Amino acid sequence: MSRFQVRKVAVLGAGVMGAQIAAHLVNVKVPVVLFDLPAKEGPKNGIVLKAIENLKKLKPAPLGVPEDAALIGAANYEEHLALLGECDLVIEAIAERMDWKLDLYTKIAPHVAPRTILASNTSGLSITRLSAALPESIKPRFCGIHFFNPPRYMALVELIDTPTTDDRVLDELESFVTTFLGKSVVRAKDTPNFIANRVGIAGMLATIKEAETFGLSVDVVDDLTGKKLGRASSGTFRTADVVGLDTMAHVIKTLQDNLADDPFYPSYATPPVLSALIAKGALGQKVGAGFYKKVGKDILRLDPAKQDYVPGGGKADEIVARMLKKPPAERLKLLRESSNPQAQFLWAILRDAFHYAAVHLEDIADNARDVDFAMRWGFGMQQGPFELWQAAGWLQVAGWVRDDIDAGKALAKAPLPAWVFDGPVAERGGVHTPEGSWSPSRQAFVPRSELPAYQRQPFPESVLGSGAVDALKSGTELYRNDEIRVWTLDGEVLIASITAKLHLISPTVTEGLLKAVEIAEETFQGLVIWSPDDVFSAGANLEALMPVFMKSGAKGIAPEEKKLQDAMLRIRYAGVPVVAAVRGLALGGGCELALHSARRVAAMESYIGLVEVGVGLIPGAGGLTYIARRAAEMANAGNANADLLKFVTDGFTSAAMAKVGTSAIESRKLGYLVDGDVIVPHKDELLYVATQQAKALFASGYRAPVKRLFPVAGRSGIATIKGQLANMRDGGFISSHDFHISALIADVVCGGEVDAGSLVTEEYLMALERRHFCSLLEHPKSQERIMGMLQTGKPVRN
Template sequence: MSHFIVRRVAVLGAGVMGAQIAAYCANAGLEAVLFDLPGEHGGSVAAEQAIERLDALRPPPLATPRHARAIRAANYDDDLALLGECELVIEAIAERIDLKRALFGRIAPFLRHDAVIATNTSGLSVHELSDALPAPLRARFCGVHFFNPPRYMALIELIAGPDTEPALLDRLESWLTTRLGKSVVRARDTPNFIANRIGMFAMLAVMHHTTRLGLGFDEADALTGPAIGRPRSATFRTADVVGLDTLAHVVATLRDRLPDDPWHPWFGEPEWLTRLLARGALGAKSGEGVYRRDGQRILVLDGDDYRESAARIAPEVADILAERDPAKRLERLRACPHPQAELLWASFRDLFHYAAHHLAAIADNAREVDLAMRWGFGWAHGPFETWQAAGWRAVAEAIAADIEAARAMADVALPDWVTARDGVHETAGSWSASDRRLHPRTALTVYVRQSTLERVYGEHAPEHGDELWRNAGVRLWRRPDLDPRVGIVSFTTRAHVIGEEVLDGLAEALARAARDLDALVIWHEPPFTLGADLAQVLELCDAGEHARLERMLERFQHTSLAMRSCAVPVVAAVHGMALGGGCEFLMHAAHRVFAFESQVGLVETGVGLIPAGGGSTALAVRADRLARLTRSGDPFAFVEHAFAHVVGASVSTSAPHALELGYAREADDIVMHPRELLYVALVRARSLADAGWHAPLKPRDIVVAGREGIARLEAGLDDAGAGGRMSAHDRRVARAAAVALCGGDVAAGTAVSEDWLLAVEREQFMALLGTPATQARMRHTLDTGKPLRN
């Protein structure tokens, strides 16, 4: 198997997890065959219904509803022959080893000779499952554990079986990373692997200490969420989201499969959990669990009943958590007598103790554990990073003292390597407790594609990049190790907003690129940009500097056009939000490379303005180009489509959705792993330069929808206004958008110049900017982050 190319994936099991894995494969441009049991009267009803339900799930597993077309429903009675067309088979049925083994025996005769077979088990023995396959297939079998929901959780745990071919794991890791955009850790074949093993213990420890200290469940959640670098769902709310029945199942797996674990006495169902399950309270999916909603009120379990949730962190504990020094913070928590502080110290202590004791058994090295908790549970830092940042030796001594005093959850000494070291992470590698040495990062070439690897605390990243020039808003630099002749422009403003300093800097960078480089890439960490600098615009409004504002707007337009007309190709590398002026910039780039999770849109109407950095003009030009491909040549239908998205301030929920909205093109690249974005953009820029790219000619004789188009769009506004869906100012803003998109006060079918269109959008923008209502909207958005309807 010198190449690993997958075009079609079979997913066995159309439950929520299996269906979402199939959906994610479809998002990545793969065909998926989703198998389940046949219906009572035959057919693939279960799989068909699972596909239909995908569009209703939240958060949405599909990038757009049309991606469901790439998923084919199948059943085990009639369609097993389809397995012969699949290069990868992922089993995702119920977590019962007998059912999984029986299914493997059934599908084995139908598999391709080179197919990879993977189980999505969350903690069953890959070794025991492998035994159910014929011997020739075992070399191509492994565990591939997706985390729920698959679209949004980065982690995949890759687990070798006893006979898995090592080279296959390398190829599969590379494929999962680039093709599916996942972050992979190698886990050992132990119950619940790494993330669930550590994460579940962390939850059990918090639950135990919460009960022991008499704290409320909501109080514990206030303490164990963002306050310590963990998700907002914290502990008990996470249990509700996961499902209390699922929580009980995972705890049972620990209890049944780890009888010799020193923490085994704590692997039991808490009494409150047993009571909830007995009455069918399964958490979020049943509407009742640890938490319950009562109208607008959130209630939390308190004994046998519920009370209104009103948790807060005690002032003295909040003061400790605000401490910037991790060592002082943990030391102060340990010394503080408040029960909230004791909960945090005790939970950290027992987590560190547990992770150190089991490191040798569950993972190759400490880095795998820390990254698994970041990627699979959303922690800002893994347990070993947190420990090392807080002072390894001092914390180890405190843990040892608590073990000696019988305050820890297990009466077992820390491993000897803990006291012999001063941390587990160094630039040279991370500590392996099994072979007692530092393990460097993997040498797989797929990671060359990542512009920066995710580093753990104590591991220093190498310096990449040479700075060529900078001003207050823009940095022009390059990566000589990747391509010394392609420049990279990065905005340095807050949220990468576009103000005068960015416009000046980008103009200079374009000029330098045309003179000294072969191509230019616009890239920085997300967001791409939140658009124009509203604070700067409002400041100029308040100062009455309208002429300066109009000059700034004209420079914005000229900068957009300069990107399009630059002597070298300009590639926009987009991750996260590209809103307003940022969307206008990327619309004028020679090419776009999107991270899959990109939110793109012209949102100016939300602050009472219209796209006027060349965006309205670009949409009018596009409408004319599309109309020329039709029999009538009338651009109105295409203008109407753009108008709906501009007035509605539509924002894409993904890169494929941006294509449907008209803010991306079919030829653009979509990158599944966001850390590969810069690499792909540099490669694309190089290929454009080497192919002899040249700037397109300036658009001429643009046929517009004119007065008639404006009137037709306004008729729709009349209906919306009569229905109470638009305020008077909403209507004024929408009419301005209609005027800009239809080319102003000219007859329908008139051919105008690009300069004409730019002047129209500029005139409409400035008129709106001068209104008190628009300025109030801008101010409200800056103050609250939310739109104002006035």
Template sequence: MSRLIIRKVAVLGAGVMGAQIAAHCANAGVPVILFDLPAKEGDPNGISKKAVDALRKLEPAPLATRDRAQFIDVANYGSDLDKLRECDLIIEAIAEKMEWKLDLYAKVAPFVRADAIFASNTSGLSIEALSDGMPEAARAQFCGIHFFNPPRYMALVELIATRSTDPAMLDGLETWLTTRLGKSIVRAKDTPNFVANRVGVFSILAVMHHTARLGLGFDEVDALTGPLIGRPKSATYRTADVVGLDTLAHVVGTMQATLPDDPWFQYFKNPEWLAGLIAQGALGQKTKGGIYRKDGKTITVLDLASQGYRPSGGEVAPEVLAILKNRNPADKFAQLRASAHPQARFLWAIFRDVFHYCAFHLGNIADNARDVDLAMRWGFGWALGPFETWQAAGWQAIAEAIRADVAAGEAMSPAPLPDWVFDGRQAVHQAEGSWSAASSSLKPRSTLAVYGRQLYPEQVLGETAPDAGQTLWENEGVRLWNLPAKDARIGILSFKSKMHAIGDEVLDGVHEAIARAERDLDGLVIWHEAPFAVGANLKQVAEACQAGRFDNLDKMVARFQQASMLLKHSLVPTVAAVQGLALGGGCEFAMQATHRVLALESYVGLVEAGVGLIPAGGGCKEFVLQAASMASRAAGGDVFPFMQNAFQTVAMANVSKSALQAVELGFARASDDIVFNARELLHVALHRARALAEAGYQPPPVQRAVPVAGRNGIATCEMMLINMKEGGFISAWDYRVSRSIAIALCGGEVETNAKVSEQWILDVERAQFMDLLKTEKTQQRIVHMLETGKPLRN
């Protein structure tokens, strides 16, 4: 099959979803045209322009960097439809009204190239019915493409074919979405609300039903249905506010209008209180109030008994909390079902009814149970999907409990569980595949070539684990291993510490791994699941401070610096495969590797100032080298202007909000690789290490004559700090810490433009770090961070 080439995308509809889909295409460097209606007054493209301007202000940010907006052109349906001929992929994302969509299709169809893909980003309308609105010749290139909100951050995209959709086109689109946009794809059937929304909205309706039945508060339910049961912090009712109560009501309305024969149909309606809030314009987060609202600094929640708002403070009962902390799923569910406590009865009921619903509808809504579970993970943020949860708790025991509740009239529907549930099985996910009720068989994973790039795909419970590789050496802190089937001579170094913090064992491991790589391998990749590394092991540091072991700490910092220098000057290329947090020492390791391969969602920064310290693992040194390199190409060769931004970045403990921003801030280079699908990170890093080795890699020499800003640079930084302190923007201790950062970044108390060695800069870093570490205020900051996870501004 020839590769699908998408050079330009059009998005029809500049609403919240359309604009953010356009933004994510722009993040990927794909030029996109954002269309909407002609404005009634002024610039005809005013609606689209306003939407692009709004992208720069939204949080969480749809744009990976603000300048990505340059890849979005604006247009309108009145005068610009001819621009559609330039586009290889057209995504329609207007309001969920069938007649509006069909009217738009008729208008744009004459301008769509025969080879272009046309896709509707509907959340639940019939794709077959929408396809009927396209010219017959264009229907092979038509499909559903359902992004989840917000498109940049939500992994799931549901692809929905019609009877006419070209299978090869859909395979190509899945491949492009997976690698170029970093999405996780589920092929959904053309049924109302598809897979994730069908199950997810039913789950919300079940929660609403049992909330009312048991008389629980909305905040109490959110305390129960969040992380304690493997769901997002926003739980149920906060999620409804975030999504928008009108949006939720619309999706429920779709189920009510299109699923009259569903055995749970009587529950497909919006509660009176929800309709009341919508009528008042209280739609949730976007209107500053819905189920929850903020009164001053107090979060309040709707109280149905009083028809007003009260302070939010729902809590989980101790006896129910004790059940939820049971690590044995079978025991946990048995205890929930047996308990008389309303909260326990509620939890058993919502799980039971979702299990029941998913089993009954599996054959209708999804190809297999794996697709349901992954859709709920990727689209709703569940830690485990419904079938995984059921399987973990004991398939037959749960099945019998559901059957008993159905017989007793306690379940939401009297519909019987399907026969396959009781066929003697113990699982729906097995080594051979996941159960398909439609075909009565186990379905293996997709064989599309793009998934060969995911060496460690996200697994569902019961699947066969991928190749764990061959261990070459390990200690308490790290594992050095390889994948002989891929490239036996590229080593992979994985940290084993909690949050991949860098302590003595990890430092020992890095030293040993590099020595072994230089002796026996062609390259070394640092990779493990996110986070990349959260920095130094603060607990070890705090304990050593308390015991007064500052000589040991000085040696530890020196060893950290040596490890960083080994990464940079190793005889074989070192590649840092970064995903998630790369903070403090983790950032310094990444900065000094030969090359970086970063997942788009990489949050990189030198954050030591937050605990009253400065970067001392070579991070300051790397910024000094960057400044010197840039100054050498500028008129006059003055270093300070190129160091000034680095000073602000380090002193403010700025963390990049994407890998693209990490490049802007100097934590990564423009030549580094940015991968949109984090599951492809290791694949790309291994190939990059191999390419560097094949190119005859030679390490950079240790610099001996680096021009630095010196005393004049320090003085200039001090003037900025004095103004900030006097303006009340920083504390006296912030001033002290920031001055130490300035000293390190300016190369110490030396003459301006003096030339020093890399080791000199490292020695300055370490000396400033140790001076701060011995102070009471910095030690207070470290302890506070360990106890609260938040910085102390003392």
């Protein structure tokens, strides 16, 4: 790893991007000070303080928990420039005005420390031109850093150097942005709008033009260019609304102002429909109207001919939807040869994308992999343009594109580059190979970066054709059944990967987990539960238990539930540390599996919670037992007179309201993660950190917890909670069945009908859980909730 340490960061500019970059730095526990102009009235830091306060209200939330807004330092350029000397990284994120940025650089340059990296967050201005205002001593430490909006959620960060940028500086910054900020980095050349916005906005403009050509409405286009095409669900026009039509127009203007010699220059003209919307202030989602407008519960779409909004909801033709499900080669052939206008439209925008990416590759990026990653990470595509082209048959598609160019159907007359048809790319069937991805400027296939940061990613995201190893086919396999694989990468730590749909926990998964613990205790230093996607486990597999329930009712479920509870205790008291590597969803039984592990290592974007009340049940695999035990431990950690019920109530509320942590940070606040657990910013480093944690625990002489009796709140605690629930029921805030379920949760977390302070075991509480869980299975209203969820995927309120 790089020795470059970032102890504090300054962000210059408290606008939308600057404030949200500061928020993300706080999320990953990097101290940050946010600057802006001094306010003309009131406190000098008024502009910054207002921006910080607004962070608490934004959706999607830029902060892991709203109260962390207080950790952002506030400063202004008039009084606090000396603070820049304490910062190892300064990110300038003011408005996209070259003159404003140059003026600011002149002002801050004397205060930037000798080793500090200065970076401009710009979506497309020339980084080399920006460096002109800097003294020679700072130029080697200056570069571009382009975060995508919203910074917390968007993976892509583009780094852009200048002729005077020190390579070591860029390496240090890339390592920091990757490991500590959790971002996926692409290095772009210093050309207008860099890679993602250059290709992405050109693609959006082409889509608008082709939609007009084929007479398609905005809602139909969005349905065609969303998930059906393997892109972001928002499609094209809704994405423009989310980004902001004024922002989109600004990026388009950068193309217009700087690319007069581009063969695609005519296609950069601002679409009249976009100009008309901007002229009347319909700037998209932020003002409530753009290509779409929400009226009450209805979403209306723009009808350009009428210059007014009409009912939306248009969908792709079924025949076209079926074409899009075909393998790439067949899919593109069907689209190209179809007479359906929607199919012709799709072939046209894909052809335009292939054409544009190939013509501009050498100018904007080092290699084709960087273009594909930029489009995946910045625009939500499942595949970049080169990946799809290669998957569909490189030379076949290239011929089709060439024919359309020759026939005048393409956006430009520029021919495809010679390397498309002749030489290594044509011989290898595409731009991506196991040796690397094609670089026209180097005339070679370029391998991925070998920075130390990437050695922490055992299975990084890869492009099609790169020959990357499938994580679930890697290492040495020691056990497998239909729903779990038990394996090792290094012979020291065992890995259990649930392979069932949504990683739901069934008796088969339980069997596999028990086998994994057994193998780990015999030979390994620890066990890590990890899977290579965005689901840790979405809970128990209710469908798997349905045959048992239909045959024997709740009596048949009780033994299966006990097996699951016993498995959780087996994991908790295993002779080696069990580490849950949580990423994405860890709900219900998945949450309980994580809670019973010795340690949790969670990706920042992890969503953890006990959600069983949504299907009319209570947590039944030890989740409520955990709440009761943790409450006792926390009360005991305070003082002898601590109020146990207070700690119990916090856990009760989370379970009864099915609260889900909307980040790993919030999950820690809710008690699903504890202080000793680790939050990992980059999802691809999760397995590495989890295995290191298991090894560290083992090396430090890990011993399983000693089984102890612990106190519960008892019947008086139950009475207190039920009194509050009765008020909520009588006030119409919860239904009678909600009251019934919540009362059962209270009964478990308080230990049942015993005196306050009575000492109990985990097994005793699990028996209470099991009894109440099974009773709810036979309750008609719970059965309605279960069937509703299985049939529609949505909770039923009854």
